[in-house]
């Protein structure tokens with residue numbers, strides 16, 4: 001490993017998965033090996049003194065056991081351990097945060113890497129047909145920081161009407177006004193007064209939020225094209241006065257790096273002796289004795305089974321796909337499922353049902369007037385290493401997003417039901433680091449490839465997850481039932497009509513010569529006219545965009561009460577995306593963090 005000649009204050013430990021063999025940049029490439037060494041050797045990026053370390057030994061008993069260190073679990077463990085009287089254990093199945101994941105432009109680099117991604121897939125049905133019969137990919141972080149280590153970092157609180165919908169679904173006390181102070185508790189916005197207003201943001205929370213340090217010409221060209229097409233360009237998608245339009249999103253990042261809740265809320269043991277973090281601890285079940293959760297069972301990284309007890313509460317924050325899995329193996333779930341797998345029933349509850357996710361469609365375009373060359377090279381790397389600036393400090397055109405109304409939306413509610421994303425031109429891979437290296441050497445004439453997504457934010461289709469084995473280490477089965485409600489298809493097609501308009505912009509035509517990518521559209525274009533109704537349906541089935549915003553699997557009112565306590569079981573709460581009764585209309589991490597702050601406050605109120 002090549003170390004920078006800086007003094008870090010703590011030893012630089014080589015840990016966490018490397019980007020060298022990332023599927024985005026397949027093969028071991030000398031340039032990427034060198035880059036990995038440079039990144040790990042930079043104190044400002046590796047921050048060895050601030051990192052949380054995994055405990056070697058555990059006590060037999062803690063006051064609280066929190067399962068999962070994603071956006072929710074890290075906040076719960078962090079907040080509870082602020083009280084010196086509480087002894088808190090945080091168990092996380094995954095390992096240390098890879099240093100490379102801090103680089104915004106590498107945000108896709110760890111997807112499908114089984115060392116940091118649960119790498120789930122839905123059961124095959126009539127969607128995501130471009131995946132063959134493999135279902136839709138659902139990346140999920142299995143690592144300190146959870147899915148906030150794999151995500152696009154966009155900061156969005158959703159709209160007031162989203163939370164009014166929660167109240168209607170039984171989440172008493174969870175209205176927009178009641179949630180606002182908890183949104184504020186998490187957010188450390190660094191652009192108040194410049195990009196966004198104090199009225200809708202807070203600067204006092206521990207999680208830094210701001211635009212990426214780098215935008216670049218492609219981002220501004222795209223915004224010009226959107227403007228030309230007639231869409232509003234807004235400064236802040238969290239401002240209720242400008243609910244629809246396109247913007248450069250603010251994101252969870254600081255000093256040119258991704259910032260996870262684990263990094264913001266969990267402290268090294270030296271700073272917080274009452275907080276113990278154990279990595280590589282895969283929790284298999286909650287131990288329930290006489291209707292009370294008394295501890296958990298987990299398998300450690302050596303494959304040994306362990307039990308650890310909780311004097312006060314067990315809190316499940318393993319995410320919307322894994323929390324219900326743990327509950328089912330603990331005997332909490334639909335009786336029929338539990339009996340099928342000979343799991344003694346502790347509480348007959350609809351765990352795993354009500355699975356919801358945003359869903360839409362991906363369209364690929366080529367830009368023949370733009371050379372198919374890599375953004376990452378020696379000069380980009382040098383800029384990043386010196387000042388954490390340049391293309392590596394951003395997610396390229398992915399930082400642009402938009403919220404619009406479909407034909408089915410009720411505009412009076414100021415709750416846009418379509419979101420748009422763009423992908424491509426990332427500084428994420430290079431073989432040699434030479435300026436001008438082409439991406440696809442067989443097809444240099446083709447031009448740069450980008451994709452755009454239109455996503456339904458209030459889908460009416462609901463799915464479920466269930467067990468496929470009595471072995472808790474075997475993943476559950478996911479049946480999202482995408483587009484089972486016909487309205488969702490109408491909304492997705494409206495989204496495609498917007499994308500058509502955008503792709504016809506004069507700016508995109510004159511600057512880039514934009515056209516549909518025949519490789520990704522031919523299958524539909526052979527049977528129907530481009531952008532016709534049939535073509536759109538074909539595209540939606542083939543190139544389904546199954547988002548990563550799963551929630552609702554242990555919803556308030558169904559499985560937990562409004563204080564997030566599991567019905568019928570003492571000492572057990574769920575605090576993560578699972579409890580959200582319906583979708584926020586936007587990226588959900590900010591809302592999940594709000595849920596975590598509220599959940600931690602409920603626990604403190606109960607036990608202080």
Ligand SMILES: Cc1cc2nc3c(=O)[nH]c(=O)nc-3n(C[C@H](O)[C@H](O)[C@H](O)COP(=O)(O)OP(=O)(O)OC[C@H]3O[C@@H](n4cnc5c(N)ncnc54)[C@H](O)[C@@H]3O)c2cc1C
Nearest residue numbers: 068070072093142146147151152153154283319577587589
């Ligand atoms: C690719 C991708 C892009 C996204 N982009 C955005 C975005 O730009 N903005 C946004 O707001 N949201 C985004 N999201 C969504 C957001 O990241 C998730 O909704 C959020 O991370 C969920 O938080 P959580 O705490 O509920 O669960 P998770 O983040 O999934 O965390 C759960 C944690 O629990 C651990 N765990 C699970 N099972 C066990 C077990 N049995 N034992 C021990 N530990 C366990 C996991 O390893 C994980 O660390 C994206 C998600 C993905 C995957």
